[in-house]
Structure formats: structure tokens, C-alpha cells
Amino acid sequence: MEEMFREWSGYVALALESLSVLMIVIGAIEAIWRLLPGIMRTWTHMRRRAAWLSLARWLLLGLEFMLAADIVRTAIAPSWDDIGQLAAIAVIRTFLNYFLERDLEAATHAPREPGEPGEPGLEEAT
Template identity: 50%
Template sequence: MSVEVLPESTLRDVMDLLVRLVEAAGALIIFVGAAWAFGRFLLAGIRGGGVGRQFNRIRLSLGRFLALGLEFQLARDVLRTAIAPSFTEIGQLAAIRTALNYFLGRETAAERAEIEREHRKEADGSRAPTGPA
């Protein structure tokens, strides 16, 4: 004897709603990050001379928003395959997740290293002698 908690059609409708909500959340995160980065870029340009120095910080922050938004998009794909996934879908998700984590991790580490180098240059410059003693 089999007990059905929810009819399959209702379960599919609920999952479709959840997929759409998670997809919208991911898109919203990416949009907010892009708008924030653009705003910071404009402010740095308006203030003058700061775009070059702020560029890597802005880019790193945007990368974090993108990574989070893409994680939501991946969650959407996981939800989409929650009901009777095929081995092909599971394999595709695993490949996408692996590649995404690898490349975003590399990019984030490189940006952090660049920001640390900038901080060291600024700190070394502020310790330089100011004139003849």
C-alpha cells in the first residue's frame, strides 16, 4: 500500500514556484551587485583620481555578488532536477559547479592578492621620509 502525501501534479507546481523564486532571487542579487558596482565606479570617477585605485576593489565586490547570484542559479537547477533527475542532469550540474567554483576561486584569490599589494605599496609610501632631515 502506497501513501501519497501530495499528488505529483501539486508537487510539480510547488517545485516550479520554488524554482522561479530562487531564480528571481539570483537575478536580483546579480542586478543589485551590478548596480552597486556601477555606482561605486561612477563615484570614484566623480571624486577624481580614484577609479584606478578603486577598480580592483569594485571588481572584487562585483565578483562576490556574481558568485552569490550564480550559486542561486545553480540552486535553481538543483531544484529543477529534484523530481526524477537523469544521470545526465546530475553530471551537468556537477561539472558546472566544479568549474564555477574553480574559476571564481582563482579570480577572487588573484583580486585579493592585488588589493594586498596595493595596501602594502600605500603603507610603504606613507612610511617614506617626507624630506631632508
């Protein structure tokens, strides 16, 4: 029975890791999409900021899915080695998440340049 759950949790973890990669790819494509009009015309701070904010949000989501996959992978009868690896991975990803989220929050509330609209959305970046 334990082996069946271990196998099933492996599939769930793989699905979560796949979703994580998909989130990061979507974020990268969206960031590039936001930058393309700037490359064709003028490179503005607002376009770079919109692309960075968009990518940062997707990266945060991807990191959360990766951490969930690691937890699921070690949930069924983990060894002490598995627990140690999970702890190290969780600490590293939590620090990445914390600092990325802090930078994202700071960028969202940073003073804007004169004439720069509020938080950029899709309609402002295209």
C-alpha cells in the same frame, strides 16, 4: 501527489532564479556605484579593484542560487535527460564558481600598491 510537488518545486526554482538575478543586479549596481566617483575624478586601481571584488562576490552568490534552482527543478522524478542536463549545468557553474572564487581569493591577498589601504570596503570606495 507527484504532480503537486513538481508544480511546487517549479515555483521554488523560479523564486531561486529570481533571487539569483536580483543578486547579480545588486552586484552590478554596487560595482557601478563604486566606480562612479573614479569616473568623476581619477580612475584608480583601488576603485577598479573594489568594484571587481564586490561584483565577483555577488556573482558567486548568484551562481549558487542558480545551481540551487536547477537542483530543485529536477528533484522530483527526473528523467535521464533531466539528470544529464543538470550534470552539465552543475559542472559548468561549478567551474565558473571555482575559477571566480580562486581569482577573488588571489585578488584579496594580492600585494597592494604603496599607500593603498587593506581590502576596500564601502567607505574606501566612495
